Amino acid sequence: MKILLTGNEAIAEGIIESGVEVVCGYPGTPSTEVILTLLPQKEELGIHIEWSTNEKVAFEIAAGAAWAGKRALVTMKMSGVNVAADSLASIAYSGCTGGLVVFVADDPGVSAGMPEEDSRYYAKSMLVPMLDLAS
Template structure:
């Protein structure tokens, strides 16, 4: 079942990353970029499955900085955007994040840094 198949007038059971993806769609996201890494990968995977049908742009970027730049570009164009990465990836994107905080955005933009409590799939605990 796709995240588009859930009905608003009924109770739907979703995993956390599915709920983030569905919430982004309901909020009107149009540009989504991210860098793969557990525990954040499933957000992009769920959105990529429905991208064409939902009319959104979704990409895996070459690194976290590029994913933030792609998301910011969508926001600069007035579109709602979302950037998804592991908590450690925020360090990689921090140079552009600093400049982004100075320039601002036009459309709404959400940064989703997914943490890994207990360091189950990361090299350190965030």
């Protein structure tokens, strides 16, 4: 069966299907819809989902869960990577025992966000594996 989903809805579906146990983020378009898609199913899915104080806090909660052996995902917009960069660099070099996905929604052409920023350079400089999704 084929289902038509937005990119953020597809990320939310991937979270459900892959057994992620902790999802954190800070609201900001274009990444907000991932958590908004999951929230109505939170209890049914048994996933810890939360809006955090900022992207650094969200990242550190997800990293802590991954250090404890859980699968975790943190979601943020492109400028949020700047806020979380110090923690991201530390974790990138120390590693974690569970799975940790950092979902960053860049906004090429600045249609919804503030600055036009390419977060792929963070992944390259920190030697973090990166998937560059496109349609």
